[in-house]
Amino acid sequence: MNAALSDDKTGQALNTQRFQMLEDIAKELSGDLIFPTHFDITLRLRDLLRDSDASVQQISAAVSVEPLISSKLISVANSALYDRGGPPVRDVKGAIQRLGMRVVRSTAFGVAMKQLLLAKEVADFGDLSQRLWQHSIGSAAACTVIARHFKRFKEDEAMLAGLVHDLGASYMLYRASQYDELRARPETARYLIWKWHESIGESLLHALGLPEEIAAASRDHDHPRPIPEAPRTLADVVFVGNLMAGGHFEWLNKDFDAADVKKAELGEPYASMQDEVTACTKELQAVFG
Template sequence: MTPASMHSDQDKKGDALKTQRFQMLEDIAKELSGEVIFPTYFDAVMRLRKVLQDPAQSISGIAAAVAIEPLISAKLLHLANSVAFNPQGREVVDLKSAIARLGVNAVRTAALSIVMTQLLRAKGMAAFSEITHALWEHSIRTAAAARIIAKTASRLNSDEAMLAGLIHDLGAFYMLYRATQYEELRERPDSVKYLIIQWHESIGASLLNAIGIPEEIVDATIDHDRIRPTPDPIRNLQEVIYVANMLADGHFEWLMQDQQKSPEELTVLNEKYGHLIPEIDALAKEMHASFS
């Protein structure tokens, strides 16, 4: 047995690790069944939640709420003037115009992207830096892919698809953040990935519901990494997210399980939708500039 495999076995089977993994899941379950306690920088999203959920809210009202958060305001202006949202090159310089151009889902996307980038920088997250940065890269690419797929391969709302793509793995980010609070897990970061594989979707769905994400988007994130036949044509948001997830190096979760060979279904998917990858790469680059 190699040192690496011994380390992996210890990560999976060590009694102390088992205890802390169970404790973390138990603590998360309690938290998600009551009032979710977010890191402080979730406050911006929580404050915006009611405003963004109100269908009667005016653009002026949304702009007033967003203006309280300078970082979100700056990100929205940057995004509104990006090529993806401003192909004619008409620059906007005020929040009201930016929000009118982007739409409510893009406001949610910008707010949540800030939360996710702040999670990467949270105290204790350095121990999980490899996983968190891979997750962030994957999330950005999935969001870009979802927007492109919705525009070109379906008649679905591309802004809603982009938001769903960005947050489809939010449960994994949240689990990593919670793992920083347990010493044994910080010292054995490889151990945490086994929990993520098994639990990030169900925890993510509960978390997204807790922060007021629309049910249709939450449902679209479920089973996103379950390998299945390639949808053709793409009929709903869940299928958009599945294809986007897989095009955006979507076997990320598959590789986390130490499976080196991609399933045959992914070959079929790439043959059908792989021509979109250059456009996805270009949009992902723009999104990095807007959200980072």
């Protein structure tokens, strides 16, 4: 176990709050999830996108009540990722028509995740939350590029899987901010996230109603296993994309040497994709900020 992660876990009040947070999350996963209010529009939009009879006008109206999501959709539609040389998109309806429903969903989740991680409630975990957000963007970019090279996967689905694969960590960080003892001891929050974020994340994605393949792709993504020469499942895409973005080292352990070693172990064909991943990461950073 990493020495930094084993520190700062003593004291009765602290232990009580550690167990209380995990118990509270378990209850929430079987009932009503507690998200900040800016997640509400994302969840409503998720339900609307499930409705095969929903029109572009209905979805556009739902998106338009949230200016941040609206502006991001237009930015995505005009980005190098989706601009195919047509006239610039100037409104939400045009963005939805260009992007399609899956990209609308991915963008909405991206906006909500960024707000979740950078909300004032998690200010005591500022360094960790910033790293986690940047890692999520890098993973989304890497998964997008892998899907582009291996044609069996949809790029937009791979991007969403990469973006939300650490949603369990994001959610745990937000929940930890609501406990005084955990806010005062951020290393303990790191420890809890390190131990539980994968299983909580998979359950959370199921509870949010994301497709089974995306929820399953978050399972054990930080656990070492052989690197596939060619990904066979979306879980393989996320596993490799996570490594290409630095793995758990980058945002949790701050062990950049270890992250570089893991990236070097990837070899071909992934090594030759790195420039493309870097460009895609910059594009997503420009869109989401």
